[in-house]
Amino acid sequence: MDADVAIVGVGTMGSMAAWQLAKAGISVIGFEQFGIGNDRTAAGGESRLFRTAYMEGKEYVPLLFEAKNLWRELEAETDRELLTLNGGLTIGDPDTDVMQSLLKSIHEFELDHEILQGKEATERFPQHRLFSEEIMVLDKNAGFLRPELAVVSAIERAESLGADIKRYTTVQGVYPGKNGVTIVANDKEFHFGKVLITTGAWTWKLLPRLRDQLIARRLVLTWFAPKNVEEFQPDKFPVFARMRKGYRLTGAPTLDGTMVKASNTKNPDTVPEPDNLNRDVSIEELQEVGEAVEKLLPGLTPNPVRASVYMDAYTEDDHSIVGTLPGMDNTFLISGFSGHGFKMSPVIGKIAADLITEGETKHSIGHLDPYRYANA
Ligand SMILES: Cc1cc2nc3c(=O)[nH]c(=O)nc-3n(C[C@H](O)[C@H](O)[C@H](O)COP(=O)(O)OP(=O)(O)OC[C@H]3O[C@@H](n4cnc5c(N)ncnc54)[C@H](O)[C@@H]3O)c2cc1C
Numbered sequence: 001m002d003a004d005v006a007i008v009g010v011g012t013m014g015s016m017a018a019w020q021l022a023k024a025g026i027s028v029i030g031f032e033q034f035g036i037g038n039d040r041t042a043a044g045g046e047s048r049l050f051r052t053a054y055m056e057g058k059e060y061v062p063l064l065f066e067a068k069n070l071w072r073e074l075e076a077e078t079d080r081e082l083l084t085l086n087g088g089l090t091i092g093d094p095d096t097d098v099m100q101s102l103l104k105s106i107h108e109f110e111l112d113h114e115i116l117q118g119k120e121a122t123e124r125f126p127q128h129r130l131f132s133e134e135i136m137v138l139d140k141n142a143g144f145l146r147p148e149l150a151v152v153s154a155i156e157r158a159e160s161l162g163a164d165i166k167r168y169t170t171v172q173g174v175y176p177g178k179n180g181v182t183i184v185a186n187d188k189e190f191h192f193g194k195v196l197i198t199t200g201a202w203t204w205k206l207l208p209r210l211r212d213q214l215i216a217r218r219l220v221l222t223w224f225a226p227k228n229v230e231e232f233q234p235d236k237f238p239v240f241a242r243m244r245k246g247y248r249l250t251g252a253p254t255l256d257g258t259m260v261k262a263s264n265t266k267n268p269d270t271v272p273e274p275d276n277l278n279r280d281v282s283i284e285e286l287q288e289v290g291e292a293v294e295k296l297l298p299g300l301t302p303n304p305v306r307a308s309v310y311m312d313a314y315t316e317d318d319h320s321i322v323g324t325l326p327g328m329d330n331t332f333l334i335s336g337f338s339g340h341g342f343k344m345s346p347v348i349g350k351i352a353a354d355l356i357t358e359g360e361t362k363h364s365i366g367h368l369d370p371y372r373y374a375n376a
Contacts, residue, residue, distance in 0.1 A: 003027040003164065005356055006183050006192040008171045008206065009199035011041035012147070012342055013334045015154040016349025017196055019074070022161035024353050029192070030155075030163060031185050033170040033202075037152040040277075042200050042312045045221045047252045047261060048147045048342035049239045051088045053113055053139040055098040056318060056340055058105035059367050063347050066363065068141065070346030071150075078153040081146075086253075087238035088142025089125060093133045098243050102137060112140035127237055127299050144239050144252040147342055154349075171199075174206055176331045194330045194356055201274045201311035203335040207325075213373045214313045214321070214336050217268040220281055222289050222304040223259045224297070231299055233257045247292050260300055264289045265339055271311055281307040314338040322351060322368040332356060333370060 005021055007014045010032035021028045034040055050071075052064045071083040092099045106113050116124055116136040125136060155165055166185070174195055175182040181195040199206055201216035226232040234253045237260070242249040251262035271277055286304050294302035315321065318338040325331050334352055341348070347363065354361035 001180065002190045002192060003029040004193045006031065006181065006190065006195045008174060008183065008195060008197045009033075009202070010036060010155065010165055011198065011200055012043045012151060012345045013200075013337075013348055013352070014196070014198035015151045015158070016345045017198060017334070017352040018158035018163045018165065018349075019154040019161075020346075020349040020353035021356065022158040022163040024357055026353070026357060028158070028163040029190065030158075030165040031169045031171045031183070032165065032167055035167050036155045036165065037148040039148070039308075042310055042337070043147040043151050043342065044310050045147070045261075045308055046254065047144040049088065049241070049250060049252060050083055050085070050143050050145050050343040051090075051139055051239075051241070052141040053088070053090065053102050053111050053137060054105045055090065055102040055241075057101065057367065058108050059364065060344065061105050061109045061111070063344050063363060063365075065141075066350070067344045067347040070350060071145070074150070074153055074157065074346060077157050080149060080153050082150045082153065083143060083145050084234065085141060085143035086234045088139040089128070089238050089240040090137045090139070090243070091128060091130065091134055091240065092243035094135050096243065099135075099137075106137070114138040114140075125238075127231055127297060128240070128242070129296050129298055138238065142239060145342060146255070150345075171206065174331065176328045178329070181330050194332065196332045196334065196352055196356065198334050200335060201271065201313045203313055203333070205274065207333070210373070213315060216271040216274045216311050217314045217339070218271050218277060219263070219265055219268045219310050219312065219339065220285055220289070221261060221263045221308050221310065222286070223254065223261050223306040224293055224300040224302070225259055225305050227299050227301060229258055232260050242296055244296075249289075249292050249296060259305065260297070262289070262293050262297060262300065264292055268314075268339070274311060277309065277311055279309045281309060312337060312339050312341070319367050320348075321370045321373065322348065322365055323355060323370045325370055
């Protein structure tokens with residue numbers, strides 16, 4: 001046996017699971033096809049939003065608060081600042097389903113928040129143009145994460161606790177058996193007690209039966225220059241999600257306060273072959289997001305100054321898959337975070353470690369059960 005557990009794919013979730021498993025004293029070998037913290041995974045692009053008032057479902061709220069604790073733990077263990085809480089605005093029509101879902105999460109968990117509308121809202125956050133039917137919801141436990149540094153930090157910590165991370169090593173096959181799992185990587189065989197598959201947008205390539213359940217999608221991030229830099233400093237300009245028909249504009253001030261990342265993440269295109277992601281951004285894509293920015297954030301110059309392309313794995317219901325695979329003993333899958341997984345990655349890593357070592361977790365993850373795809 002080469003180690004107790006193999007982790008296939010050391011990006012966002014794989015790095016957090018490696019940290020948590022190594023912390024629990026489990027011997028781990030991680031396989032990553034690229035380098036650690038590289039820009040081709042779902043963790044690229046400088047920042048990720050952290051929010052606790054959650055339009056994607058109130059069942060995430062306890063997970064997000066546990067994730068926040070674990071982000072602070074990783075910061076303390078690696079002496080780095082990974083999460084900055086500068087607040088988060090969600091702006092939209094309160095009668096829409098997504099805003100109703102957000103408000104439900106706030107009320108059920110009594111989250112620290114403010115609801116702003118009309119003149120009060122635009123005086124407080126003049127960077128956003130507000131339409132008469134819209135409100136602003138300020139989530140006080142929101143902000144932004146440094147994703148590449150977070151992945152690097154988790155792996156640095158995992159390695160210091162004994163994890164063996166094999167970089168530039170592609171897993172070609174995973175073969176579960178009665179007494180463990182065989183893995184072939186860079187044409188070499190390895191043997192483990194259990195395997196955790198955290199291959200993000202590439203997952204269906206290793207598990208073709210999930211091709212229709214885990215769809216790789218392409219997301220374009222874009223950055224804009226403020227007309228007045230002072231107005232867009234992190235202490236004045238919280239991270240935001242702007243929900244309007246046709247787009248979902250999300251963004252954050254850049255870490256140095258000189259730019260704003262504002263991207264349209266609604267209805268991302270399918271990527272038929274994750275190894276051939278189209279990284280070119282078309283003029284039409286740039287114009288479309290520029291028009292949204294011109295309409296909604298008039299203090300930004302509406303031509304993107306930078307654009308880059310990433311992928312994530314999406315499920316049909318936008319809830320991820322976390323657990324053992326039906327009919328595949330000793331094989332755990334964590335994938336399908338549908339464009340909103342980064343913020344919760346440390347708690348997902350902890351849950352993976354719980355499931356692998358104890359066979360259960362205290363966290364409530366019924367909505368992430370792989371058995372909802374049992375017939376795949
Ligand atoms: C542009 C964009 C913006 C986003 N914004 C937010 C946000 O603001 N807030 C938020 O919470 N979430 C956000 N998300 C979602 C979040 O980033 C993802 O859900 C999360 O990073 C997915 O993690 P993962 O581990 O599943 O995938 P990844 O981080 O991509 O990791 C998968 C890893 O597996 C490796 N791999 C794949 N196949 C193999 C193989 N055969 N052998 C070896 N290695 C392999 C890959 O190289 C990669 O390193 C965003 C996602 C994108 C793409």
